[in-house]
Amino acid sequence: MLKLTDTTVKFGAFEALSKINIDVQEGELVVLLGANGAGKSTIFNTISGLNKPASGEITFLGKRVNGYSPDRMVKEGIVQCPEGKKLFPDMSVQQNLMMGGFVHRRHKGQLKDSLEEVYELFPILKEKRENAAGSLSGGQQQMVAIGRALMARPKLIMLDEPSIGLAPLIVEQMFSTIKQINQSGTTVLLAEQNANAALKIAGRAYVIENGSVVLQGRSEELFNNDAIRKAYIGA
Incomplete structure (x- = not known):
């Protein structure tokens, strides 16, 4: 590959x-x-x-x-999840995740499916989707970083x-x-x-x-x- x-x-x-x-x-x-x-x-x-x-x-x-x-x-x-997470701390969890799906922005249905898949993988992120990413614990921020990468499918x-x-x-x-x-x-x-x-x-x-x-x-x-x-x- x-x-x-x-x-x-x-x-x-x-x-x-x-x-x-x-x-x-x-x-x-x-x-x-x-x-x-x-x-x-x-x-x-x-x-x-x-x-x-x-x-x-x-x-x-x-x-x-x-x-x-x-x-x-x-x-x-090929999508990279960088060291140190590199989140947008003042943006919400969901906004950070949606940034990862930018290359598929014209496919609204696919974006919605990808978001649900990420929330299924990391249920805590769905609970905190409106929270600022910078307010999350280190482990939860890493979940956001991985989820954002997965949004690009x-x-x-x-x-x-x-x-x-x-x-x-x-x-x-x-x-x-x-x-x-x-x-x-x-x-x-x-x-x-x-x-x-x-x-x-x-x-x-x-x-x-x-x-x-x-x-x-x-x-x-x-x-x-x-x-x-x-x-x-x-x-």
């Missing part, structure tokens, strides 16, 4: 990504593991069209998408550090929801520092360090890898 081949990204003389090779099959839940600053968000921003590769190729559903603008990528079916959703800053119980609920989103038919690419939780729901994983893929494999293999457990799981 998605394939990055020898993708390199430079910011001036600095090489942020070095010959990245990643593939995601339709229906998969794949996780990018790595510490803060490893390059996970740069990979996401490059797939989204926010960064332009210096070399290499990105293909989506067999089509070369290098150089596509971010709005074109959303129309193609993505074929592939990229979730950047969805567990960051959340209480352990909320993290567990969030990962359960991410698994549910995947099982409902949406392909998921997840970037996470919380390897313990991410490897439990993902099928495959890539380990990112200093802008390079240093390890990849099935989740259970990496979970049982001593070096990975020591570096990312603390066991």
Whole structure:
């Protein structure tokens, strides 16, 4: 579904990504593991069209998408849920969600269906739909951010550090929801520092360090890898 081949990204003389090779099959839940600053968000921003590769190729559903603008990528079916939520805090929950459906604004019935699907996934958001998004708890704001991304009806959703800053119980609920989103038919690419939780729901994983893929494999293999457990799981 998605394939990055020898993708390199430079910011001036600095090489942020070095010959990245990643593939995601339709229906998969794949996780990018790595510490803060490893390059996970740069990979996401490059797939989204926010960064332009210096070399290499990105293909989506067999089509070369290098150089596509971010709005074109959303129309193609790739939607990013950014780290830090990036909500409009003074707008209501429902207004924030509707912003995610902007590309489908001419299809009123589809927008209504998408909104109901989000409220079914996150019932608390329906209760608080008129509340300012900035007044919600951290976990509820993350629900809004994910819901907003789902409003664009993505074929592939990229979730950047969805567990960051959340209480352990909320993290567990969030990962359960991410698994549910995947099982409902949406392909998921997840970037996470919380390897313990991410490897439990993902099928495959890539380990990112200093802008390079240093390890990849099935989740259970990496979970049982001593070096990975020591570096990312603390066991």
